[in-house]
Amino acid sequence: MADPTRPLLELRALRKSYGNAEVQTEILHGIDLRLMPGEFAALIGPSGSGKSTLLNCIGLLEGASSGELLIDGQVTQGLDDAALTALRGRTLGFIFQFHYLLPAFSAQENVYLPVMADQGHATPAMRTRALDLLARVGLADSAQKRPAQLSGGQQQRVAIARALAQHPKLVLADEPTGNLDTRTADEIFALLREVNRSENTTFLIVTHDPRLAARCDRIIRLVDGQIVEDRPNVPQASEPI
Numbered sequence: 001m002a003d004p005t006r007p008l009l010e011l012r013a014l015r016k017s018y019g020n021a022e023v024q025t026e027i028l029h030g031i032d033l034r035l036m037p038g039e040f041a042a043l044i045g046p047s048g049s050g051k052s053t054l055l056n057c058i059g060l061l062e063g064a065s066s067g068e069l070l071i072d073g074q075v076t077q078g079l080d081d082a083a084l085t086a087l088r089g090r091t092l093g094f095i096f097q098f099h100y101l102l103p104a105f106s107a108q109e110n111v112y113l114p115v116m117a118d119q120g121h122a123t124p125a126m127r128t129r130a131l132d133l134l135a136r137v138g139l140a141d142s143a144q145k146r147p148a149q150l151s152g153g154q155q156q157r158v159a160i161a162r163a164l165a166q167h168p169k170l171v172l173a174d175e176p177t178g179n180l181d182t183r184t185a186d187e188i189f190a191l192l193r194e195v196n197r198s199e200n201t202t203f204l205i206v207t208h209d210p211r212l213a214a215r216c217d218r219i220i221r222l223v224d225g226q227i228v229e230d231r232p233n234v235p236q237a238s239e240p241i
């Protein structure tokens with residue numbers, strides 16, 4: 001159980017540059033950010049402002065150039081790859097715009113394969129949790145279908161079930177509804193919200209869709225690699241689906 005008084009995520013003066021020894025381009029210019037357990041926050045901003053770069057740093061997929069990044073109280077600087085992978089597996093879940101499901105495997109296998117990768121084999125408990133999660137996202141009857149047999153929205157539901165397989169404390173979602181029609185996007189967003197409320201899972205969601213950002217409890221706006229706005233938001237009631 002996360003300590004409700006301790007930030008789940010803390011960034012202090014985080015900077016990120018790309019380039020080589022001669023030329024460096026700084027993309028993130030000193031980000032300070034805290035997320036508390038259970039928050040449901042939108043990360044918005046123009047194209048190229050650094051949202052994905054920030055999410056990749058928070059997700060421990062890319063190292064920051066300087067500054068501090070703490071996840072669940074743990075300082076991440078100086079950790080080796082094995083420790084980063086362990087911390088990622090213990091605390092983080094990822095949902096991307098393109099779901100990256102494995103086409104040759106069933107929905108159920110797609111949900112438990114990443115968990116299995118850590119252990120080398122699938123236990124009955126992993127298989128059962130995968131089925132439970134698929135039921136949770138409304139796909140109880142589709143567990144044995146392959147991605148190509150599912151609609152775009154159903155595929156994204158599988159990806160959400162996969163992201164939840166290891167009980168993440170923080171889910172990082174990069175345009176999770178980006179390639180879906182409005183109605184399906186609303187349904188997927190409602191599902192993320194339901195997970196947030198029922199399990200107190202923290203969400204940081206990159207979205208270009210102002211309607212969806214308006215349904216979050218907090219709106220963080222990034223422009224040119226800096227947070228220019230960070231405010232609480234009273235979510236608007238979702239329109240009937």
Ligand SMILES: Nc1ncnc2c1ncn2[C@@H]1O[C@H](COP(=O)(O)OP(=O)(O)OP(=O)(O)O)[C@@H](O)[C@H]1O
Binds near residue numbers: 019050051052
């Ligand atoms: N691996 C990389 N090497 C060099 N530059 C990069 C790299 N990744 C991103 N950038 C640059 O960093 C800047 C921010 O990109 P990023 O993808 O984080 O923005 P974004 O806000 O997520 O944009 P979008 O909304 O279009 O996805 C861009 O100028 C991009 O070209």
